[in-house]
């Protein structure tokens with residue numbers, strides 16, 4: 202398994218709750234604790250990525266782009282080094298979030314090529330659920346940006362058909 206492979210939430214989740222205090226490995230709670238019908242719902246434990254394990258490209262704005270890591274995963278799948286269940290392992294609630302509140306893209310799924318990827322956005326920071334909040338509207342994002350403290354936005358791309366998922370980018374939440 203390549204170092205850049207993004208592990209499933211089922212295996213481990215070590216997302217940084219803050220820049221200085223990484224989350225401990227935890228056991229996911231049951232999906233039934235979360236209702237995707239609620240805007241701003243806490244899709245707790247549904248973040249299927251481990252950013253610190255991913256090689257990425259940074260920018261002066263603090264945005265980190267994970268497309269190279271994604272390419273590595275896709276190439277590994279195509280070369281037979283990763284099985285489909287390794288890369289199409291989105292939590293059912295993440296897939297549901299993608300279908301119900303995700304942002305559509307024009308990017309074809311690199312695994313099944315049968316659907317277009319959807320972006321689901323999570324924010325981590327003070328006084329948010331320990332495993333992030335799924336943010337579904339610009340207004341909600343703006344409200345979070347007004348809060349005190351450092352918040353980080355993670356965008357996950359998900360295929361609603363085959364459950365492929367990968368971290369796409371992250372950046373600090375700012376009011377700009």
Ligand SMILES: [Zn+2]
Pocket residue numbers: 310311312313314315316360361362363364365
């Ligand atoms: Zn797919």
